[in-house]
Amino acid sequence: MSKFWSPFVKNLVPYVPGEQPKLSRLVKLNTNENPYGPSPRAIAAMQAELNDSLRLYPDPNGERLKQAIADYYGVQSGQVFVGNGSDEVLAHIFHGLFQHGRPLLFPDVTYSFYPVYCGLYGIPFETVVLDEQFRIRVEDYARPNGGIIFPNPNAPTGCLLSLEAIERLLEANPDSVVVVDEAYVDFGGETAIALVDRHANLLVTQTLSKSRSLAGLRVGLAVGHPELIEALERIKNSFNSYPLDRMAIVGAAAAFEDRAYFEQTCRQVIASREQLVGELQRLGFEVLPSAANFVFARHPGRDAEGLAAGLREQGVIVRHFKQERIRQFLRITIGAPEQNQALIDALAGLC
Numbered sequence: 001m002s003k004f005w006s007p008f009v010k011n012l013v014p015y016v017p018g019e020q021p022k023l024s025r026l027v028k029l030n031t032n033e034n035p036y037g038p039s040p041r042a043i044a045a046m047q048a049e050l051n052d053s054l055r056l057y058p059d060p061n062g063e064r065l066k067q068a069i070a071d072y073y074g075v076q077s078g079q080v081f082v083g084n085g086s087d088e089v090l091a092h093i094f095h096g097l098f099q100h101g102r103p104l105l106f107p108d109v110t111y112s113f114y115p116v117y118c119g120l121y122g123i124p125f126e127t128v129v130l131d132e133q134f135r136i137r138v139e140d141y142a143r144p145n146g147g148i149i150f151p152n153p154n155a156p157t158g159c160l161l162s163l164e165a166i167e168r169l170l171e172a173n174p175d176s177v178v179v180v181d182e183a184y185v186d187f188g189g190e191t192a193i194a195l196v197d198r199h200a201n202l203l204v205t206q207t208l209s210k211s212r213s214l215a216g217l218r219v220g221l222a223v224g225h226p227e228l229i230e231a232l233e234r235i236k237n238s239f240n241s242y243p244l245d246r247m248a249i250v251g252a253a254a255a256f257e258d259r260a261y262f263e264q265t266c267r268q269v270i271a272s273r274e275q276l277v278g279e280l281q282r283l284g285f286e287v288l289p290s291a292a293n294f295v296f297a298r299h300p301g302r303d304a305e306g307l308a309a310g311l312r313e314q315g316v317i318v319r320h321f322k323q324e325r326i327r328q329f330l331r332i333t334i335g336a337p338e339q340n341q342a343l344i345d346a347l348a349g350l351c
């Protein structure tokens with residue numbers, strides 16, 4: 001605390017990202033990165049962009065990327081917003097669409113950045129308890145609110161909500177913006193982007209950090225009604241004209257255009273997930289049904305924090321959360337087959 005701080009800074013509770021260790025030999029299964037590299041076409045596009053043109057500012061609107069996303073999803077580019085990672089897109093959503101005085105609703109177990117943005121922008125919120133199986137029950141959101149947000153599949157549980165349930169939620173809340181955070185949707189879910197033309201209150205966010213293996217590039221997006229997108233553009237243009245650099249615009253566009261590589265790597269991650277689930281179950285773990293590139297698992301006879309520490313000693317890092325309801329769970333990112341095997345070998349010695 002310094003006398004130079006604006007007073008509200010004292011009360012901020014920042015988000016704590018998963019560890020990015022300096023040691024390279026670790027089996028890193030803690031931040032849901034993709035074990036496979038980005039599309040070779042994305043890398044080639046970025047390499048081609050590394051030239052004299054870097055002296056010029058990038059396109060402030062990232063039109064090349066918006067068009068690639070619009071083509072991919074069969075929407076208009078005016079329905080697409082792009083930003084520096086979906087975290088930035090989410091921040092603009094909280095800032096521009098959730099400040100109505102009424103509480104924002106999100107699940108009690110969910111992405112822990114949501115309450116952080118509420119703190120940053122002074123948004124009141126209420127958490128809605130997931131059911132016994134850690135699933136979202138849309139009926140529980142039938143209460144006065146200034147917006148609704150949840151990941152689908154949810155994080156860190158991996159549990160998926162059907163589009164039919166999302167549509168019921170949208171119809172029950174016509175006066176609220178409903179944001180579906182699809183950071184992990186490509187690993188087993190169905191995108192709600194198909195619903196944006198029917199529901200002006202729906203905004204879908206996605207990231208290139210997971211299924212397109214570009215966490216290091218920082219690109220995220222939102223798709224929705226042009227009036228919702230316009231609010232985000234106003235915030236963005238009042239904050240940073242150029243959130244995406246030249247590399248990010250061309251690399252992300254090429255990643256969307258390389259459908260074959262994307263589909264193949266997603267299939268590999270899904271196949272590894274199913275195999276890992278079987279092996280964890282053989283070790284006695286209960287594993288929640290996952291539609292993501294991670295699993296959420298607990299062992300009835302072993303303390304999760306102790307397991308995480310024991311894994312770490314063997315060079316394997318996974319994510320453990322201290323929140324009461326989930327403190328006996330480990331969130332384990334799906335790695336390459338040899339990483340998953342290293343995890344299972346290490347766990348076998350601990351269980």
Ligand SMILES: Cc1ncc(COP(=O)(O)O)c(C=O)c1O
Nearest residue numbers: 085086087111151155183207209
């Ligand atoms: C549910 C969810 N949403 C959004 C993000 C942010 O992704 P990024 O800022 O890398 O696009 C994450 C990252 O882990 C996430 O888990």
